[in-house]
Amino acid sequence: MKRKLPNITNFLIPTAFVVAILIIWEVVARLEVVPHYMLPSFTACCKAFVKDFPLLMKHTGYTLAEAFAGLSCGILLALVIALLMDNSKILYKGIKPLMTLSQTIPTVCIAPLLVLWFGYEMLPKVILITITTFFPIAVGLLDGFKSVDKNLIGLMQSMNATKLQIYRYAKFPNALVGFFSGLKISVTYSIVGAVISEWLGGFYGLGVYIIRVKKSYSFDKMFAAIMLISALSLILMTICDLLSKHFTKNLKGEKI
Amino acid sequence: MDLLQVENISFAYPDMPDNLVLSDISFSLSKGEIVALVGSSGVGKTTLLNLLSGFQKPNTGRIFLKGVEEEKLLGKISYMLQSDMLLPNLKVIDNVALPYLLKKMPRKKAREKVLPYFEEFNLQGYENYFPNSLSGGMRQRCALMRTFFQDNEVLLLDEPFSALDELTRSQINEWFLSISRKFELSSVIITHSLDEALLLADKVYVLKGKPASIALSLTIDRGDLSNRDFTLDPKFLEYKRKIKDTLNS
Numbered sequence: 001m002k003r004k005l006p007n008i009t010n011f012l013i014p015t016a017f018v019v020a021i022l023i024i025w026e027v028v029a030r031l032e033v034v035p036h037y038m039l040p041s042f043t044a045c046c047k048a049f050v051k052d053f054p055l056l057m058k059h060t061g062y063t064l065a066e067a068f069a070g071l072s073c074g075i076l077l078a079l080v081i082a083l084l085m086d087n088s089k090i091l092y093k094g095i096k097p098l099m100t101l102s103q104t105i106p107t108v109c110i111a112p113l114l115v116l117w118f119g120y121e122m123l124p125k126v127i128l129i130t131i132t133t134f135f136p137i138a139v140g141l142l143d144g145f146k147s148v149d150k151n152l153i154g155l156m157q158s159m160n161a162t163k164l165q166i167y168r169y170a171k172f173p174n175a176l177v178g179f180f181s182g183l184k185i186s187v188t189y190s191i192v193g194a195v196i197s198e199w200l201g202g203f204y205g206l207g208v209y210i211i212r213v214k215k216s217y218s219f220d221k222m223f224a225a226i227m228l229i230s231a232l233s234l235i236l237m238t239i240c241d242l243l244s245k246h247f248t249k250n251l252k253g254e255k256i
Numbered sequence: 257m258d259l260l261q262v263e264n265i266s267f268a269y270p271d272m273p274d275n276l277v278l279s280d281i282s283f284s285l286s287k288g289e290i291v292a293l294v295g296s297s298g299v300g301k302t303t304l305l306n307l308l309s310g311f312q313k314p315n316t317g318r319i320f321l322k323g324v325e326e327e328k329l330l331g332k333i334s335y336m337l338q339s340d341m342l343l344p345n346l347k348v349i350d351n352v353a354l355p356y357l358l359k360k361m362p363r364k365k366a367r368e369k370v371l372p373y374f375e376e377f378n379l380q381g382y383e384n385y386f387p388n389s390l391s392g393g394m395r396q397r398c399a400l401m402r403t404f405f406q407d408n409e410v411l412l413l414d415e416p417f418s419a420l421d422e423l424t425r426s427q428i429n430e431w432f433l434s435i436s437r438k439f440e441l442s443s444v445i446i447t448h449s450l451d452e453a454l455l456l457a458d459k460v461y462v463l464k465g466k467p468a469s470i471a472l473s474l475t476i477d478r479g480d481l482s483n484r485d486f487t488l489d490p491k492f493l494e495y496k497r498k499i500k501d502t503l504n505s
Contacts, residue, residue, distance in 0.1 A: 154311050158310065158332075169354070173344070
């Protein structure tokens with residue numbers, strides 16, 4: 001009972017805040033404090049969402065496909081980079097500044113170049129998402145690999161463990177927490193990255209939908225799409241959270 | 257023949273070659289024997305175990321295993337570090353069977369090999385637990401069991417029970433002595449507790465100085481006394497006084 005109470009408050013307090021903001025939004029819109037065409041009410045956005053649901057789902061499918069493809073490539077790239085940097089001091093010193101540099105370039109600046117080079121299909125979008133998502137995961141993985149107790153590695157070597165076995169039994173498990181922390185950030189980046197790349201060129205996706213409804217001044221539909229994007233990011237983050245809890249439950253309070 | 261023989265070992269870290277840490281260390285370990293190394297913190301006890309385990313190489317001196325001089329010791333002597341180093345993502349049974357898993361033995365077969373020993377190590381019923389649900393004493397026993405299954409004849413134990421409370425430590429000392437006798441384990445053990453050294457070891461070596469050398473070697477004669485009676489025996493106090501005098505001189 002005592003444990004249930006904090007869980008309930010953990011859920012109730014943020015929910016109450018969200019509901020309060022939605023009520024304020026609804027009241028402000030209905031009172032036309034801001035003109036209706038600039039700020040449609042929450043209920044109007046919900047109606048637009050229901051009305052355009054089939055179309056929104058079609059675009060969502062494309063956005064999610066791009067996000068997952070980009071995120072998968074991002075995870076793969078992060079893994080390769082983290083392994084290379086963990087195994088070679090020269091590569092570590094060489095790649096580290098490049099990795100940081102890759103994150104200093106704004107996404108909106110790279111996107112048009114990628115569209116120019118690779119066209120309006122899926123490829124430039126996947127590349128952009130890969131570039132934006134690999135970094136947090138690579139940092140998390142590398143930190144996990146590097147922070148394994150050197151004595152444990154020595155102990156495993158004294159048991160004639162191969163490099164692969166050291167990764168399997170010590171380094172990868174130690175990197176799990178960092179990996180999931182990075183992944184939680186990267187999944188939101190993947191959705192945002194997909195939408196931004198769709199803004200700048202493409203035929204399908206929530207970014208394309210937003211541009212189209214914006215041009216037709218259907219701001220209620222635009223808000224509906226924004227709410228959908230937020231919901232998608234939240235759902236994906238929650239899935240990451242659940243996966244993280246499942247895979248790291250035995251690492252609680254432990255240091256490898 | 258001695259199982260392990262250390263002859264005139266000296267060592268300096270490569271980045272400080274002129275600063276010797278250990279100088280002219282010699283001792284031996286016979287089958288079924290326990291040797292305790294005592295000395296103040298930072299004197300070089302762990303460094304000595306690192307040399308014996310093959311983590312590092314001595315600058316001078318020789319190490320013999322069963323009469324054969326060994327150049328590459330890594331993997332030939334089992335080592336239990338101060339921290340239990342259990343892998344939190346593996347079940348207790350797999351942690352214990354790790355030496356076999358690393359030899360690429362199938363998991364099922366490795367588990368079958370270690371399972372019969374769980375009762376002996378007072379871990380029966382905990383095979384499928386994860387390390388984070390074990391007590392400190394159980395974790396140490398689990399780590400010791402893993403060291404045991406490295407299947408080497410010599411065990412190096414670096415303050416294996418130092419993290420335990422006094423009562424658990426005394427219980428685990430008794431237990432360690434019993435399994436050492438049963439399986440004829442031959443161990444070199446580092447401890448900060450003089451009582452523990454005297455209760456467990458057949459020989460005690462006191463390391464002292466900079467560079468550290470063996471300042472005192474004692475062969476412990478317990479007679480037929482149990483641990484409890486031995487601690488009350490005048491010989492126990494005499495040994496302890498000698499070690500303290502050496503450390504304080």
